[in-house]
Amino acid sequence: MIAIDHDGAVPPYEQLRAQLADQIRSGTLPVGTRLPTVRQLANDLGLAVNTVARGYRELEAGGLVQTRGRAGTYVHTADAAKAQAEAAARTYARTIRSTGISIDDAVELLRTVAASPGT
Numbered sequence: 561m562i563a564i565d566h567d568g569a570v571p572p573y574e575q576l577r578a579q580l581a582d583q584i585r586s587g588t589l590p591v592g593t594r595l596p597t598v599r600q601l602a603n604d605l606g607l608a609v610n611t612v613a614r615g616y617r618e619l620e621a622g623g624l625v626q627t628r629g630r631a632g633t634y635v636h637t638a639d640a641a642k643a644q645a646e647a648a649a650r651t652y653a654r655t656i657r658s659t660g661i662s663i664d665d666a667v668e669l670l671r672t673v674a675a676s677p678g679t
Contacts, residue, residue, distance in 0.1 A: 597633075652670070
């Protein structure tokens with residue numbers, strides 16, 4: 561089940577990506593599961609086709625799904641931990657770009673936080 565907050569601060573494509581990624585990582589959507597077509601999911605969620613397509617592209621870039629052309633999009637992840645880390649890195653990269661922080665400063669912040677106890 562995917563729920564999109566159309567009035568939320570998080571873009572709909574990111575809400576879709578995050579929810580599907582969570583379902584893939586938790587095993588709710590096991591490897592080999594065929595996802596709905598972009599058009600079908602867009603219709604079901606009341607989203608634009610391009611919004612769903614972007615969410616699927618983000619999942620594919622993170623290694624969580626594989627698009628097989630007209631055959632559809634399938635859950636595909638051999639290394640869930642790496643895929644999860646890559647998804648988190650993408651989110652972090654978007655955040656730092658929006659704040660104007662330099663890459664060097666962002667990496668240093670990450671190192672500091674990662675080395676802190678309780679993180």
